[in-house]
Amino acid sequence: MDFSIVSILLLDGLTNGAVYALMGLCTVLVFSVTRVIFIPQGEFVAYGALTLAIFQTGRVPGTVWLLLIMATLVALLDARLHWQQHRNAVGALAAAARSLAIPAAICALSVWAAPQQFGLLVQAALSVAIVTAFGPMVYRLAYQSLADASSLVLLIVSVGVHFAMTGLGLLFFGAEGYRNPTFWDVRINLGPVLLKGQVIIIGAATLALMVLMWQFFSRTLYGKALQATAINRLGARLMGVSTIGAGRATFAMAALIGALSGLLIGPTTTVFYDSGFLIGLKGFVAAVMGGLQSFPVAAIGAVCVGLVESFGSFWASAFKEVIVFTLVLPVLVWRSLSHGQSEEH
Amino acid sequence: MQVLKSLATSLAALALCAPALADITIGVSLPLTGPASGLGIPANNEIKLWPTTIAGEKLKVVVLDDATDPTTGIKNAKRFVTDDKVDVIIGSVATPVAIPIAGVAAESETVQLMLSPAELPAGKDAWTFRMPQSNSVMAHAIVAHMKKQGIKTVGFLGYTDAYGESWLRDFTPEAEKNGIKVIAAERFARADTSVTAQALKLVSANPDAMLIVASGSGAAMPHKAIVERDFKGKIYQTHAAASRDLVRVGGKDVEGAFVVSGPAVVADQLPDSHPSKKVALSFIVPYEKAYGAGSRNQFAAHAFDAFLVLEKAVPMALKKAKPGTREFRAALRDAFETMGRTVVAHGVLNWTHDDHWGYTLETGVILKVVNGDWKVE
Secondary structure, eight states: OOHHHHHHHHHHHHHHHHHHHHHHHHHHHHHHHHOOOOTTHHHHHHHHHHHHHHHHTTSOOHHHHHHHHHHHHHHHHHHHHHHHHHOOHHHHHHHHHHHHHHHHHHHHHHHHHGGGTOOHHHHHHHHHHHHHHHHHHHIIIIIGGGTTSOHHHHHHHHHHHHHHHHHHHHHHHOSSOBOOOOSSOOEEEETTEEEEHHHHHHHHHHHHHHHHHHHHHHHOHHHHHHHHHHHOHHHHHHTTOOHHHHHHHHHHHHHHHHHHHHHHHTTTSOBOTTHHHHHHHHHHHHHHHTTTTOHHHHHHHHHHHHHHHHHHHHHOGGGHHHHHHHTHHHHHHHHHHHHOOOOOO | OHHHHHHHHHHHHHHHHGGGGGSEEEEEEEOSSSTTHHHHHHHHHHHHTSOSEETTEEEEEEEEEOTTOHHHHHHHHHHIIIIIOOSEEEEOSSHHHHHHHHHHHHHHTOEEEESSOOOOOTTTTTTEEEOSOOHHHHHHHHHHHHHHTTOOEEEEEEESSHHHHHHHHHHHHHHHHTTOEEEEEEEEOTTOSOOHHHHHHHHHTOOSEEEEEOOGGGGHHHHHHHHHTTOOSEEEEOGGGOSHHHHHHHGGGGTTOEEEEOGGGGGGGSOTTOTTHHHHHHHHHHHHHHHOTTOOOHHHHHHHHHHHHHHHHHHHHHTTOOTTSHHHHHHHHHHHHHSOOEEETTEEEOOOSSOSSOBOTTOOEEEEEETTEEEEO
């Protein structure tokens, strides 16, 4: 164990920690706004990376068709809701068209663009668009009608959504993994550490996303509305903030960040259809460290998870996961001792 | 009275139908989902190409997904023996699932054709026959090759599951016999986002060669990580990695890697004198016709071989008993143990009462990745 080994492990831990931090932030965000413990967060990572991988082969990813099917279901549900409330056929059709328009446009664009083999960046943008569109649909189909149910019910629904998304992932992408081409093929030697372009991108993108989120929540009206919902749902609703709208927006953000994370790690590891779960789970460990409410603590916790994982793999690779997930125990003990009993909601 | 009459008629009808129940029933439990689905799906693809009869008897194949989950595997196996009354259980491809299924097979006295090279405690494999080469047969081929290359020390990087562990257990003594030492052993899981730390530790131990124990595209990431750490020695991969996916995901980093494999996947490169060449080609040609050029793989070949051995053993067992009975199952087991030398796509099998592995030591073929393709060494 000398300086060069420590520095390589540090870099590796920070790189992974950055992605876990994004997962952790999403988990905190989704939980605080909608009270959903969003287990399938990691699935967006796998979907993002694998959708790009399929685009790379010049085929239309299965996620496109899934998006279309989900959009149709959402449109039918929205039309029915409108009909029940207003008894107005034209209005119902308009509501359906509104829900269907954006996903359908994304699907059409993807089907057209897939065989053209555009550049990597265009395909990456398309992949992000497809996966981001999943966010609000998942909320609409799985959670919206249960918005007032207990956290436990929402958690159980999350488990169901996770299994459904993993299974569909296997159907669309197959059992074998993919590795995406790197976005920036540069190698810088800093002493013993080899700094690769993709690692720089991961670090920069994570920082940029965090700053953007911070600005979004503190500066924009929309962000403040989300924050208000997170602090007090009923109060926010009385002030005219749509909790449904807030839920959809939150899930869209979670899906967006998930898809971006997928693009970030796609070139550094082999991504399988079920790779997302463990990534999301490590983000969840970080989110728990932040008590599912503090963004900065979750981010710091994620970096800790990344570092522990990296050093744990070096010293005792057979027990790596055990070490990482045992981390959560002292945190839970400390939290329950320092915060006392909180009321069950 | 009317009721009685119809009851009698239906009973009579049932009795007439009875011979149909004597079809040969095969229960197949494969990981069609979950971490080992990359192994289970191709095996299932081959089973879809099986003929519908065996030795003139109709063949009924029940395929269930075990989701790479030992509990589901046991459930499937119990369903096979209690509900479907199968004559043979095939599966699983995943070692952690295949082991508990062997327990059910032994308890119910049903022959299990295991598609994974799982180690069982002595006496527990009385009803289990393995289709893949044992890890020690494959380790023998790797060690022989290493010896020729003058390798003295080896670093081990394997899955943290039964497959990785059993390789380490089989490889270490075989290597030591030949003066090769395993100087570092690290583990990883398929879905890990990084194996940098493990690769770092192994490379800093500075062995002459690395042995990576992983399957399919999961074998590419550790390989790349080791190459990235500027490892200059030789890198070996096991037979679970002998698929196109290694090259597809690994790209130029896996160039020059040595992969041990059964003869089935490289049949066209084998000399005509190789006993398995003809059989292996009769596996590859229809399979690639159905699933595309280059789709051949280790696991589909095991499923192909399973049918071959059944084709030889079933007529022997049919002479003694009727399918669907306990006697038939026992006769089938005896047939497997006494049928002698059997040429299959993956080598030459010779199961005996004491040896349910059966492959001869010459089975393993070392392939080298050259220009993204296999080349027999």
